[in-house]
Amino acid sequence: MFILKGIDQLEKAIAKAKKIRPRVEFDRFGRYRVSGSKGYYTVICRKDERGYKTVACTCKGAERGLACYHAAAALSLHIGLARQKPSA
Numbered sequence: 001m002f003i004l005k006g007i008d009q010l011e012k013a014i015a016k017a018k019k020i021r022p023r024v025e026f027d028r029f030g031r032y033r034v035s036g037s038k039g040y041y042t043v044i045c046r047k048d049e050r051g052y053k054t055v056a057c058t059c060k061g062a063e064r065g066l067a068c069y070h071a072a073a074a075l076s077l078h079i080g081l082a083r084q085k086p087s088a
């Protein structure tokens with residue numbers, strides 16, 4: 001899990017996601033499944049109780065606090081959806 005502070009933090013992960021082009025499946029708002037080298041990973045984007053945007057992924061990299069390309073791929077969908085939500 002990592003805290004999303006800015007898009008520059010995701011630069012490398014976004015570049016990797018663009019190259020690998022993982023499949024992103026919508027589960028529900030804030031919850032996505034992203035294809036990876038060993039099957040699907042679940043990415044959860046949410047705001048914690050302090051108002052920080054947190055991104056969690058079930059892969060090994062994210063477990064160590066790294067911004068992985070699964071998270072970057074899921075976030076691009078999540079941000080698009082959040083913009084469409086009138087309450088967000």
Ligand SMILES: [Zn+2]
Nearest residue numbers: 057059068070
């Ligand atoms: Zn990941």
